[in-house]
Amino acid sequence: MLHLRLIVPADRTDEVVALLEKTVGTAHLVVLAGAARSPAGDVITCDVAREAGDGVLRELRERGIDDCGSIAVEHIDLSLSKRAVKAEEDAPGEGADAVLWEQLSDATHEESTLTITYIAFLTLATMIAACGVVLDNAILIVGAMAVGPEFGPLAGICTAVVQRAPRLAWRSLVALIGGFAVAMVLTVGFSYFMDAVGLFTSKQAEGARPNTSFIWQPDLMSFVVAFLAGIAGTLSLTSSKSGALVGVAISVTTVPAASNAAVAFIYGDYDQTWGSSSQLLVNLAGIVLAGTLTLVAQKSLWARQRGRERAAVREG
CATH class of the missing domain: 1.20.1080 (Glycerol uptake facilitator protein)
Structure with missing residues (x-):
């Protein structure tokens, strides 16, 4: 699993949340309104199955989130969660075969x-x-x-x-x-x-x-x-x-x-x-x-x- 931490302008939070919610392979979505100071905006975190990670990152960059905010990715070594297991099962392909081009x-x-x-x-x-x-x-x-x-x-x-x-x-x-x-x-x-x-x-x-x-x-x-x-x-x-x-x-x-x-x-x-x-x-x-x-x-x-x-x- 991958952990995404995003800083998003407040007026674009709903757009990003909608993207993450419709993406197969995501779990543990959290929105912290107004938590970011530099740059100012909302903090959004979620876990993503590795095999779905490249698609999410590509869509976020196409929307310019890396320009107006921030995109950070971390690898999760251990995640004890049924939702995480289901996200990995639902995501297409196998995580070991996925390539994160970014x-x-x-x-x-x-x-x-x-x-x-x-x-x-x-x-x-x-x-x-x-x-x-x-x-x-x-x-x-x-x-x-x-x-x-x-x-x-x-x-x-x-x-x-x-x-x-x-x-x-x-x-x-x-x-x-x-x-x-x-x-x-x-x-x-x-x-x-x-x-x-x-x-x-x-x-x-x-x-x-x-x-x-x-x-x-x-x-x-x-x-x-x-x-x-x-x-x-x-x-x-x-x-x-x-x-x-x-x-x-x-x-x-x-x-x-x-x-x-x-x-x-x-x-x-x-x-x-x-x-x-x-x-x-x-x-x-x-x-x-x-x-x-x-x-x-x-x-x-x-x-x-x-x-x-x-x-x-x-x-x-």
């Missing part, structure tokens, strides 16, 4: 912005991975993959394509390309420093590394894994399954590929640099393609589901 757009907006924090996490992840590739240590590689925040802008690109949001697409591309560029340049400097103090050596970097050699040897399997990870990552975002997203992060060699390209570059091993860069591009392309197709499929399936429900209501 929430997805908001989440990807935050995660796909080129900020100092984003660059810091991506750079630290790339440096950790650099240590992992030089030491041929798979544990460090996995740790670096979990730290990397690059799935945010990748999801932003997918969402922007499906929602036709050019600003989100541009912001995500800037974060993705700019973030990796900065992280790789800083990792080159880090690698030079580690070599200068004797912690990195050319013998380590160019020797046999059975645990990490896959990083600079892209093949069809690399694309397959990235494609599957893109599907899983997108589903984890739309269903709010953060645990699954962590699994996605440690299954795709984006950060390790960027780090290996930086390390190989300082030792003049341009074959490894090119191979690692190709691995990075293959993984990014696979995730974006899979994520976009997943969102398109979800949007299409949900639209058909809503269409069947509306048809059933008309016939009834």
Whole structure:
């Protein structure tokens, strides 16, 4: 269930209440007349089944409630109410399959912005991975993959394509390309420093590394894994399954590929640099393609589901 908290101008309260009352899947409607001060107006709260949430939010925004008032959404972890159970039963479809496009757009907006924090996490992840590739240590590689925040802008690109949001697409591309560029340049400097103090050596970097050699040897399997990870990552975002997203992060060699390209570059091993860069591009392309197709499929399936429900209501 979702909890909506709305601030509505007093002269539009009846309109919003009527909308919420006629929406299948709502419960616990409360109106607090004159309770809001900034902006001034009435406070309306109600619980909405997740599968009905996207429709309600879309209608509220079409009516301009976000401009003249406020719309806030919270997830309810536990609701002990027969009315809530009935609301979920009456709402079309299953909550786990529903996509809250407004929430997805908001989440990807935050995660796909080129900020100092984003660059810091991506750079630290790339440096950790650099240590992992030089030491041929798979544990460090996995740790670096979990730290990397690059799935945010990748999801932003997918969402922007499906929602036709050019600003989100541009912001995500800037974060993705700019973030990796900065992280790789800083990792080159880090690698030079580690070599200068004797912690990195050319013998380590160019020797046999059975645990990490896959990083600079892209093949069809690399694309397959990235494609599957893109599907899983997108589903984890739309269903709010953060645990699954962590699994996605440690299954795709984006950060390790960027780090290996930086390390190989300082030792003049341009074959490894090119191979690692190709691995990075293959993984990014696979995730974006899979994520976009997943969102398109979800949007299409949900639209058909809503269409069947509306048809059933008309016939009834």
